[in-house]
Amino acid sequence: MASHWEEFYSTHLPPTDFEDNRKLLKEFCERHNKAGQRVVLITSGGTTVPLEHNTVRFVDNFSAGTRGAASAEYFLEHGYAVIFLHRLKSLEPFTRHFTGQKFMDMLELHERGPSTTITVKPDCVDIVAPILARYKAAQEAGRILYVTFTTVSDYFWLLRASCECLAQFETKALLYLAAAVSDFYIPSSELPTHKIQSGAGAPTISLQLVPKLLAPLVSLWVPHAYVVSFKLETDESILITKARDSMNKYKHKLVIGNILQTRRNRVVFVTPENNYEIVLTREQLLSGMEIEDTIVSNIIESHTEFIAQHKY
Amino acid sequence: MASHWEEFYSTHLPPTDFEDNRKLLKEFCERHNKAGQRVVLITSGGTTVPLEHNTVRFVDNFSAGTRGAASAEYFLEHGYAVIFLHRLKSLEPFTRHFTGQKFMDMLELHERGPSTTITVKPDCVDIVAPILARYKAAQEAGRILYVTFTTVSDYFWLLRASCECLAQFETKALLYLAAAVSDFYIPSSELPTHKIQSGAGAPTISLQLVPKLLAPLVSLWVPHAYVVSFKLETDESILITKARDSMNKYKHKLVIGNILQTRRNRVVFVTPENNYEIVLTREQLLSGMEIEDTIVSNIIESHTEFIAQHKY
Numbered sequence: 001m002a003s004h005w006e007e008f009y010s011t012h013l014p015p016t017d018f019e020d021n022r023k024l025l026k027e028f029c030e031r032h033n034k035a036g037q038r039v040v041l042i043t044s045g046g047t048t049v050p051l052e053h054n055t056v057r058f059v060d061n062f063s064a065g066t067r068g069a070a071s072a073e074y075f076l077e078h079g080y081a082v083i084f085l086h087r088l089k090s091l092e093p094f095t096r097h098f099t100g101q102k103f104m105d106m107l108e109l110h111e112r113g114p115s116t117t118i119t120v121k122p123d124c125v126d127i128v129a130p131i132l133a134r135y136k137a138a139q140e141a142g143r144i145l146y147v148t149f150t151t152v153s154d155y156f157w158l159l160r161a162s163c164e165c166l167a168q169f170e171t172k173a174l175l176y177l178a179a180a181v182s183d184f185y186i187p188s189s190e191l192p193t194h195k196i197q198s199g200a201g202a203p204t205i206s207l208q209l210v211p212k213l214l215a216p217l218v219s220l221w222v223p224h225a226y227v228v229s230f231k232l233e234t235d236e237s238i239l240i241t242k243a244r245d246s247m248n249k250y251k252h253k254l255v256i257g258n259i260l261q262t263r264r265n266r267v268v269f270v271t272p273e274n275n276y277e278i279v280l281t282r283e284q285l286l287s288g289m290e291i292e293d294t295i296v297s298n299i300i301e302s303h304t305e306f307i308a309q310h311k312y
Numbered sequence: 313m314a315s316h317w318e319e320f321y322s323t324h325l326p327p328t329d330f331e332d333n334r335k336l337l338k339e340f341c342e343r344h345n346k347a348g349q350r351v352v353l354i355t356s357g358g359t360t361v362p363l364e365h366n367t368v369r370f371v372d373n374f375s376a377g378t379r380g381a382a383s384a385e386y387f388l389e390h391g392y393a394v395i396f397l398h399r400l401k402s403l404e405p406f407t408r409h410f411t412g413q414k415f416m417d418m419l420e421l422h423e424r425g426p427s428t429t430i431t432v433k434p435d436c437v438d439i440v441a442p443i444l445a446r447y448k449a450a451q452e453a454g455r456i457l458y459v460t461f462t463t464v465s466d467y468f469w470l471l472r473a474s475c476e477c478l479a480q481f482e483t484k485a486l487l488y489l490a491a492a493v494s495d496f497y498i499p500s501s502e503l504p505t506h507k508i509q510s511g512a513g514a515p516t517i518s519l520q521l522v523p524k525l526l527a528p529l530v531s532l533w534v535p536h537a538y539v540v541s542f543k544l545e546t547d548e549s550i551l552i553t554k555a556r557d558s559m560n561k562y563k564h565k566l567v568i569g570n571i572l573q574t575r576r577n578r579v580v581f582v583t584p585e586n587n588y589e590i591v592l593t594r595e596q597l598l599s600g601m602e603i604e605d606t607i608v609s610n611i612i613e614s615h616t617e618f619i620a621q622h623k624y
Contacts, residue, residue: 051371054573056373056544056572057371060370060371062367062368062369092413100406100408100412101404104447117437118432119431120419125428125430133421135416136416146413180368184510194545194546195547198495198496198521202519205519206516207517209513232368234506234507235506
């Protein structure tokens with residue numbers, strides 16, 4: 001019998017732009033692997049579960065994408081090549097610092113006769129310049145690849161394709177699985193074609209469990225990589241147990257547990273050996289420090305050791 | 313017995329920033345009503361239905377907010393004051409033309425000794441300048457008020473509060489209800505506190521019908537206003553019937569019907585008297601014309617007649 005995850009791929013079509021993305025992933029990975037670079041795959045944002053084929057309604061997972069977008073900046077700073085596999089319109093590295101209105105408000109229009117120029121207001125330059133410089137450096141060096149998903153099925157296809165390209169990096173590949181992936185879905189074969197009509201009364205939605213890709217990912221797709229997963233809960237009392245269960249089940253390198261309400265200033269690292277917390281103080285938060293800075297530094301230290309241990 | 317919509321308000325708390333928004337709405341409406349202005353309330357984007365109190369998962373309605381955001385620009389152009397009641401992070405007027413990355417790519421960093429300046433690239437100025445000028449004009453004249461919602465319950469509270477402030481405009485108020493409001497929800501009292509656990513197997517979600525606010529809105533809250541609602545379907549064969557049913561039921565001024573797949577180039581206007589289509593040709597679409605330009609012009613013409621007819 002085919003495993004649950006194999007069945008998922010055989011019953012759900014790849015997204016329409018799948019082949020284009022696969023080519024981009026292949027080119028990106030080959031280039032950086034040849035250069036001896038380390039690479040990180042960051043997944044970020046929530047996946048959707050459509051309730052109709054012509055989708056008007058869907059179930060979604062709460063995630064603005066802050067964790068993934070911030071972390072991408074810190075990984076770039078440490079010299080990693082970054083594949084940023086994220087939910088369409090979730091936060092992205094660098095641009096996350098500005099909303100559309102903030103951008104517009106920073107601009108100044110100068111109309112002098114026939115020639116018009118637009119500049120960033122002098123008092124905003126200090127904030128924008130360093131972010132812009134880092135954004136452009138990453139773009140120009142081709143060190144970041146943006147790939148987007150919307151549905152949980154898109155995510156499944158793109159995650160596997162990414163892993164196929166990452167395998168060549170062996171221990172130099174880091175997987176940082178921060179996306180909020182749906183645990184439940186409605187199989188394609190059970191979806192109605194058209195928008196559910198309210199005239200027929202309120203519907204009952206029967207969901208099925210999504211296969212856990214962490215199993216084939218760790219054991220088959222990238223068996224030599226350093227894999228980090230995340231566990232988000234709202235109930236403090238079950239967090240560590242759930243994170244430890246996940247570690248025991250999939251036998252990867254690290255589970256980062258966090259609670260919805262405190263995720264910006266506290267996470268717990270669950271490793272095969274022990275647990276430890278990373279906490280930002282109120283002062284650190286107020287000074288503009290981000291917990292992702294510390295999370296990424298810690299992981300990179302462990303990744304470096306891991307690479308050294310596996311050299312032969 | 314309390315009606316369904318009254319019961320909804322009595323069992324769902326207002327959003328946390330409700331009083332702040334109510335003050336802003338009150339100030340905005342009083343100022344523009346004194347000036348003899350016409351006003352339009354545009355609702356835009358989809359509402360969410362949380363599946364947990366500490367919300368990790370929710371049901372959402374597909375809507376980027378393009379219709380509402382584009383229409384807001386055209387209403388401003390025609391001199392209306394605009395209340396833009398929209399889903400947090402859905403598209404907004406003016407900024408909708410640029411994503412974060414597009415903005416970054418348009419900027420140029422000039423470091424000359426100690427002084428750094430940032431300018432918009434000369435070849436982008438022609439595109440940015442007119443949009444920026446219109447954005448700034450609307451901001452500086454205080455002619456647009458941005459108010460955001462996320463859940464269907466937020467939307468309910470803010471819609472009623474908006475109507476309470478709009479009533480004073482009588483026939484000069486136009487309501488342009490383009491938001492994709494959920495038809496279904498889970499009552500607050502039936503929500504679990506914490507994230508639903510996948511270990512317990514896949515859940516079945518039982519939804520209830522959301523009360524239709526169009527009924528009290530038309531008959532009680534803004535009985536003199538010009539009210540336009542939208543009907544989105546995916547099945548062409550039921551569109552006109554559904555739109556006509558809505559018109560007969562709520563007895564407002566206009567239902568705009570549209571099909572998910574063709575909504576950018578075709579809509580149907582269903583009025584108390586007749587139906588007619590607005591269609592953009594392929595050439596018009598390619599030239600960058602937007603159907604919202606024609607939709608808004610048509611509505612404003614009818615609104616002008618409506619105001620004239622009701623003068624006494």
